[in-house]
Amino acid sequence: MKNKNTLDNRTALNKYHFPVPKNSIQRIDRNTSPAHIGMLRNAIDFIVPENTPVLAATDGIITFVKDDSTIGGPSPAYWNFSNFISIMHKNEETSRYDHLKFNSSNVKEGQKVKQGQKIAEVGMTGYTYIPHLHFQISIFNGPNIWTDFDTLIVEDFIDS
Ligand SMILES: [Zn+2]
Structure with missing residues (x-):
């Protein structure tokens, strides 16, 4: 759904691969x-079973890792309890992977990762109704990384 009057929708410059194994995807x-x-309007949910491997969608550098949360569920009260990883890619695009399983990350901030590399597993942390991977591509548009960003459109994913 596009809101042309208030929000500019840009398509990502980079090409991204599926961030979970394609054969695990029940629904996109x-x-x-x-x-x-709002800013999250271009995010994409991959409905997959819990414990599904989460894969780097393209080459990059890990910029944030949180995997110490154990709680989540179908309430906005859990909003700040999502485990997530962010990766910086070329063209200043960042991928973010949310609702990760507690203690499932095997990467560290500053680490280089390759496309397809496993970085964590799908869990039920944060605000989530069913097991899924929340995925978004963002660009920053101000100094505050938590508020000054916008999500980009990813029309399709490289199948490999
Ligand atoms: Zn989502």
């Missing part, structure tokens, strides 16, 4: 999550 959901509004 772009629009029904109540969290996919």
Whole structure:
């Protein structure tokens, strides 16, 4: 859903691979999550079983890792309890992977990763109704990395 009057929708410059094994994907959901509004409007949910490997969508450098949360569920009260990883790629695009399983990350901030490399597993941390990977590509547009960003459109994923 595009809101042309208030928000500019740019398509990502980089090409991204599926961030989970393609054969694990039950459904790809772009629009029904109540969290996919405003800056998050271009986020994508990959409905997959818990413990599914999460894969770097393209080469990059790990910029943030949180995997110490053990809680989550179908309430915005869990918003700040999502385990997640961010990776910086070329063209100043960042990928983010949310709802990761507690203690499942095997990467560290500053580490280089290759496309397809396993970085964590899918869990149920944060605000989530069913096991899935929340995925978004962002660019920053101000000094505050938590608020000054926008998500980019990823039309399709490289299948490999
Ligand atoms: Zn989502």
